[in-house]
Amino acid sequence: MAKRIYDNSGRKAEAENTRSQLIAAARKILSERGHRTPFSMDAVAKKAGVARATVYLQFESRGSLLEAVFDTIANEGGLGVLPEAFTEPDPVEALKKFTSVFVRFWIAQREVWPRLSRELADDEAGARLTARSERRRRGITVIVGRLAQKLTLDRADDLIDALHGMTSYEFIGQLIATERSEAEVEALMLELVEAVIRSLCFAKSKPLRNDEDSPVLANPRRKK
Amino acid sequence: MAKRIYDNSGRKAEAENTRSQLIAAARKILSERGHRTPFSMDAVAKKAGVARATVYLQFESRGSLLEAVFDTIANEGGLGVLPEAFTEPDPVEALKKFTSVFVRFWIAQREVWPRLSRELADDEAGARLTARSERRRRGITVIVGRLAQKLTLDRADDLIDALHGMTSYEFIGQLIATERSEAEVEALMLELVEAVIRSLCFAKSKPLRNDEDSPVLANPRRKK
Structure with missing residues (x-):
């Protein structure tokens, strides 16, 4: 007492x-x-x-209790350091920091998130869940905006949606579910995110389709 | 009658x-x-x-009715053509065909899947849902196995999990949700999948990990 x-x-x-x-x-x-x-x-x-x-x-409601659970775990999971990603001057590095923060966040949420997200989705037609997810998308949009010189508008949308998908629990959870350590999940995620950024930023048109005899052996990073 | x-x-x-x-x-x-x-x-x-x-x-049960809904939509969504992906001789092309099939499948499922997946997840601890998802993973594993010469075992696991995540509804749904046409979703997905395959096949070691000083980032799987 x-x-x-x-x-x-x-x-x-x-x-x-x-x-x-x-x-x-x-x-x-x-x-x-x-x-x-x-x-x-x-x-x-x-x-x-x-x-x-x-x-x-x-x-006041089941939904606000679920939201409080989300926020508690968000704090524990280090979402508070997210602003650091935005102050990183290099946008690619910023996107990688953003990714790292979410990798740690989802790892912290993994016991509770699968069910919490279903409960939130069922609550008020998922408004609270959508709001959280949109907040993550806005963060990505801000940073991708700084890559604007390297991207056409279409490609920026592609990159935003791809990164939004890749930084979701549903994607990262696939990597957590196996026997990888937290560090390995993070390293792999950074590699995947970088591959996707490079592919979309450096693509002149939408390329990389049936282009060479052995697609695997062709080096996409080759310039000129 | x-x-x-x-x-x-x-x-x-x-x-x-x-x-x-x-x-x-x-x-x-x-x-x-x-x-x-x-x-x-x-x-x-x-x-x-x-x-x-x-x-x-x-x-016989709510679960088997849910499963029947899944299977009906799977047929409509063209999952029946999946074997074609496996007969494709080039493994990268095979993975791309596999991806295309799932892009069309998830597009066909999009009205019903968000709720269907939640109901399946709540049913018998999600056993039916997990079984379906594992079937997709096994398909990817078989094709990635054919890339074995180009991949170390660790990298094959990374590629399997990355592609499993990318061919999930949760990932592809992010791209569907916006104003892309089906063809645009498919083209973008093929590009992302190819970027990831290239990145993981070419990486000699796990790069981007130059981080030995950080305890969080130490690699526990490293042998010797």
């Missing part, structure tokens, strides 16, 4: 504490193997050992 | 017809915007205007 003092900071701390407990309980449910417990305010109350009303006092 | 003849083909045709109606009703529910109707055997019966028992006569 938090000690009460003159001001209400004790009460605030207690509320914060309750909130954390509820988020932790929600995470536990979402991380369960086999997904047996339906996710509801009731289930979270029961898991945390509090009254149902307590949950509603802290979170 | 199907006409009865001497043998039971009329009855069979009727059963087939009922089955198709139920699958169509299930698709309608899964394609609804906003996802208001919970997906259940009851809801499908109601949508198709038949008794609940009729649904259970055709499908």
